Amino acid sequence: EPEVTQTPSHQVTQMGQEVILRCVPISNHLYFYWYRQILGQKVEFLVSFYNNEISEKSEIFDDQFSVERPDGSNFTLKIRSTKLEDSAMYFCASRQDLDTQYFGPGTRLTVL
Amino acid sequence: AQSVTQPDIHITVSEGASLELRCNYSYGATPYLFWYVQSPGQGLQLLLKYFSGDTLVQGIKGFEAEFKRSQSSFNLRKPSVPWSEAAEYFCAVCFMEYGNKLVFGAGTILRVKS
Numbered sequence: 001e002p003e004v005t006q007t008p009s010h011q012v013t014q015m016g017q018e019v020i021l022r023c024v025p026i027s028n029h030l031y032f033y034w035y036r037q038i039l040g041q042k043v044e045f046l047v048s049f050y051n052n053e054i055s056e057k058s059e060i061f062d063d064q065f066s067v068e069r070p071d072g073s074n075f076t077l078k079i080r081s082t083k084l085e086d087s088a089m090y091f092c093a094s095r096q097d098l099d100t101q102y103f104g105p106g107t108r109l110t111v112l
Numbered sequence: 113a114q115s116v117t118q119p120d121i122h123i124t125v126s127e128g129a130s131l132e133l134r135c136n137y138s139y140g141a142t143p144y145l146f147w148y149v150q151s152p153g154q155g156l157q158l159l160l161k162y163f164s165g166d167t168l169v170q171g172i173k174g175f176e177a178e179f180k181r182s183q184s185s186f187n188l189r190k191p192s193v194p195w196s197e198a199a200e201y202f203c204a205v206c207f208m209e210y211g212n213k214l215v216f217g218a219g220t221i222l223r224v225k226s
Binding site for chain 1: 146148154155156157158161202204206212213214215216217218219
C-alpha cells in the first residue's frame with residue numbers, strides 16, 4: 001500500500017540554524033500538508049499546498065517557514081532560523097481529491 | 113470558532129474490556145470526521161472516517177464510531193481491547209469551508225491493564 005515517507009526521522013540542530021524537512025507524498029495525491037506536534041500537545045496545522053502554491057497557512061507559519069515542491073515528488077518544509085520552540089514532531093500529509101489525509105511517520109526536530 | 117474536544121485525557125481499561133473514547137466538535141454544518149491512532153514514537157494511523165451516509169462506521173482493527181448530529185459527537189468504540197492497543201487516540205475534524213485542514217482534538221491516552 002502506498003505511504004507517505006519522511007526524512008530524516010530525527011534532526012538535531014543548533015538554534016539559529018536552517019533545517020529542511022523532507023516528505024515524499026503518495027504519488028497521485030494533489031494536496032499536501034505540514035502539521036506539527038509539540039511534545040505533550042495536540043497536533044496543529046501549519047500549511048496546506050496545492051497546485052504549487054500555499055492554499056492556507058496558520059499563524060504559526062510565519063516568515064521563518066517556507067514550503068516547496070521542488071521536483072514533483074518531494075515536498076519540503078524549511079525553517080530558516082530555528083528557535084528552541086520549534087522543537088516538535090513535524091508530520092507531512094497528503095490527500096487525493098475529497099478524501100482522507102494520509103500521514104507520514106514524522107520527523108522529530110530537536111533545537112538545542 | 114471551529115473546535116474539537118476530547119474530554120478524557122487518560123483512560124485506563126482492563127485487557128479485554130470494552131472501550132469508548134469521546135469526541136465532540138463545534139461547527140455549524142456536518143464536517144468530515146476522523147479517528148487516528150498514534151503509538152509511541154510513531155506517526156498517525158487512520159482508524160476510520162465519516163463523510164456522509166450511515167452514521168455508524170467501521171474501521172480497521174475492529175474499531176467503530178458513531179456520528180450523532182444532535183450531539184455533535186463522533187465517539188470511538190471497540191468491544192474488546194487487547195493490551196497491544198495502548199496508544200494515543202486523536203479525533204480530527206475537517207471543516208470543509210476552512211481549507212480542508214484537519215483540526216485535532218487534544219488526544220486521549222489509552223492505558224490497558226493486563
